[in-house]
Amino acid sequence: MELVTAFLIAIFVSQCALLGASLAFCVKYTTLALSYGYNAPYVPTHPEYFEKIAGALEIKVDDIVYDLGCGDGRLILFCARREPHAQFIGIERNRLLVAYARTRKLMTGNPSNVSFRCKDFFDVNFSEATCIYSYLLPQTVNALFSRRNLTGVRLISRAFPLYNRTPTEVIRLSQKDGSHGEHLLYAYKL
Ligand SMILES: C[S@@+](CC[C@H](N)C(=O)[O-])C[C@H]1O[C@@H](n2cnc3c(N)ncnc32)[C@H](O)[C@@H]1O
Known part of the structure; x- marks a missing residue:
């Protein structure tokens, strides 16, 4: 009898795991499909790069950090844990x-210094930002930052540089060469 129970539990657990994996697969590819045609597709940053990106942003206690096109918010949540006194806003x-x-956010203790806004970043006034991270397509990143006065802001643009500015630093995330310079961070003091 105990063997039958154990067998049934094992089947139940494996079915749940299969369902969870299928759900995660569907969410991932549905969001990817939906994000084509936007100013950048959904390509989440791999956790192995979080520490280096957070370091590149040089976040201080009184900073206001924006991730423009924050995807599932993973990077912002990581940075907020690292610097709990700064403010973090993800626009998606x-x-x-x-x-x-x-x-x-809820599942990671609902940090009060993080908020996510469902908006088009071209319609958002982010002039309060002191640090910005973006992982967007070249024409988007250039259109987004060339139109605004963001003097003094530290900008980290992953993969694509600004056309009319020289970066203060180019940081390599990985020794591997990415397909579109995806392993490079361009740092600017605007
Ligand atoms: C390459 S992903 C980067 C996600 C996240 N920043 C990360 O590093 O994990 C780009 C994201 O920008 C979002 N996006 C593209 N155009 C946008 C727009 N006009 N306004 C807000 N979000 C946008 C996409 O939906 C996508 O999630």
Whole structure:
């Protein structure tokens, strides 16, 4: 009898795992499909790069940090744990990703210094930002930052540089060569 129970539990657990994996797969590829045609597709930053990106942002206690196109909010949540006295705002246009980011936030202790806004970043006034991270396509990143006065802001643009500015630093995330310079961070003091 005990063997039968154990067998049934094992089947139940494996079915749940399969369902969870299928769900994660569907969410990942649905969001990817939905984000094509936006100013950048959803390509989340791998956790192995979090520490280096957070270091590049040089976040201090009184900073206001924006991730423009924050995806599922993973990087912002990591940075907020690292510097709990700074403020972190993630802007994301895809509703599904914002819901995912807010769920992640709840599941990681609901830090009060993090918020996610479901908006198009071209419609957002982020002049309060002191640090900005973006992982967007070249034309988007250039359109986004060339139109605004962001004097003094530290900008970290992953993969693509600004056309009309020289970076203060180019940081390599990995020794591997990425497909579109994805392993490079361009740092600017605007
Ligand atoms: C390459 S992903 C980067 C995600 C996240 N920053 C990370 O590093 O894990 C780019 C994100 O920008 C979002 N995005 C693209 N255009 C946008 C827009 N106009 N307003 C807000 N978010 C946008 C996409 O939906 C996608 O999630």
